[in-house]
Amino acid sequence: MADYSHPEALVSTEWVAQHSKDANVRVVEVDVDTTEYSKGHVPGTIAWNWTTQLADTVRRDILSKGQFEKLMSESGISNNSTVILYGDNNNWFAAWALWQMKMYGHKDVRIMNGGRKKWLAEGREVSTEVPSLQASQYTATGPDNSLRAFLDQVQAAVQGKTAALVDVRSPAEFTGEILAPPGLPETCQRGGHIPGARGIPWGKACNDDGTFKSADELKALYGNEGVDGSRPTIAYCRIGERSSHTWFVLKYLLGYDHVKNYDGSWTEWGNLVGAPVERGSSQSAKA
Amino acid sequence: MKVEEHRERTVDIAGWPVRLTSYRIGEMFYCTADNISPGATIARTSGATREEVESAAIERATDRLAQTKRHAV
Numbered sequence: 582m583a584d585y586s587h588p589e590a591l592v593s594t595e596w597v598a599q600h601s602k603d604a605n606v607r608v609v610e611v612d613v614d615t616t617e618y619s620k621g622h623v624p625g626t627i628a629w630n631w632t633t634q635l636a637d638t639v640r641r642d643i644l645s646k647g648q649f650e651k652l653m654s655e656s657g658i659s660n661n662s663t664v665i666l667y668g669d670n671n672n673w674f675a676a677w678a679l680w681q682m683k684m685y686g687h688k689d690v691r692i693m694n695g696g697r698k699k700w701l702a703e704g705r706e707v708s709t710e711v712p713s714l715q716a717s718q719y720t721a722t723g724p725d726n727s728l729r730a731f732l733d734q735v736q737a738a739v740q741g742k743t744a745a746l747v748d749v750r751s752p753a754e755f756t757g758e759i760l761a762p763p764g765l766p767e768t769c770q771r772g773g774h775i776p777g778a779r780g781i782p783w784g785k786a787c788n789d790d791g792t793f794k795s796a797d798e799l800k801a802l803y804g805n806e807g808v809d810g811s812r813p814t815i816a817y818c819r820i821g822e823r824s825s826h827t828w829f830v831l832k833y834l835l836g837y838d839h840v841k842n843y844d845g846s847w848t849e850w851g852n853l854v855g856a857p858v859e860r861g862s863s864q865s866a867k868a
Numbered sequence: 869m870k871v872e873e874h875r876e877r878t879v880d881i882a883g884w885p886v887r888l889t890s891y892r893i894g895e896m897f898y899c900t901a902d903n904i905s906p907g908a909t910i911a912r913t914s915g916a917t918r919e920e921v922e923s924a925a926i927e928r929a930t931d932r933l934a935q936t937k938r939h940a941v
Contacts, residue, residue, distance in 0.1 A: 751905040764910035764932035
């Protein structure tokens with residue numbers, strides 16, 4: 582069985598149980614549902630709110646370098662800290678946070694395999710205490726925009742067929758049957774997908790317990806849809822967090838070099854005047 | 869504290885599969901309902917018993933899912 586290309590990008594729940602209070606380790610919970618942390622979290626961890634702390638709250642964008650440095654400093658994270666990220670929904674926004682940390686050059690950031698779900702299911706210790714932190718010094722680099730796709734790059738890739746596009750949303754979003762995940766507000770004007778994209782829902786990369794599938798299974802999952810790392814790859818979803826999860830899989834578990842996360846995603850493309858859209862399942866997103 | 873009585877089950881609400889995750893921490897039960905595909909939380913509740921929190925989560929999820937339109941493709 583093949584190993585992940587970067588196994589060091591993952592830690593187990595057991596590893597976290599043993600090392601979460603190590604001096605150089607900072608564990609951070611990042612949830613879709615930002616109330617989860619307060620119910621009980623891995624002892625000693627802090628939380629980041631993706632709606633207010635991992636995005637510019639005025640214009641639509643990721644954190645600026647200055648905002649990122651401030652967050653790291655306030656979180657007691659220094660440049661040589663080992664940062665462990667975990668969260669609900671099999672680490673959606675943990676992956677989003679990791680993607681931004683990589684854009685700003687943080688060297689040692691890892692994901693707890695299985696996320697909050699696995700920690701709870703294993704009946705591990707939880708705490709409602711919020712640790713007090715001592716501010717650190719932090720200097721970011723970048724941003725490394727080789728990890729991020731902007732609209733014009735996606736448009737050029739579609740026109741020139743120069744990249745593999747991976748739509749990681751659900752099959753019903755991919756086909757255009759629904760405009761947003763069930764139960765969530767519709768945030769785009771048109772349904773469907775970017776022409777030429779392959780539908781590979783993010784969740785197919787995970788086992789039932791929330792951990793990532795094996796390298797062999799992942800290679801087959803994406804390879805069967807023509808995504809094998811032989812050409813540049815762009816992942817997208819609705820707002821960029823699910824696709825950061827797939828970006829992590831392709832970049833760190835499979836080791837594909839040229840993978841970008843298009844965080845504008847469908848809420849950008851599906852609202853553009855005149856943008857080409859494909860509907861239906863011709864580039865099948867199988868359930 | 870430890871998480872106890874962790875349980876997941878899937879129900880059908882208005883034609884959508886919904887996962888109910890419930891567990892107890894201390895004296896309090898918690899339940900979240902998510903839409904499985906993609907998995908976003910659409911209801912969260914807390915209370916004294918599992919039955920109470922699941923029932924309330926189903927009620928809230930039903931309201932949310934009623935607003936999702938299916939479009940012909």
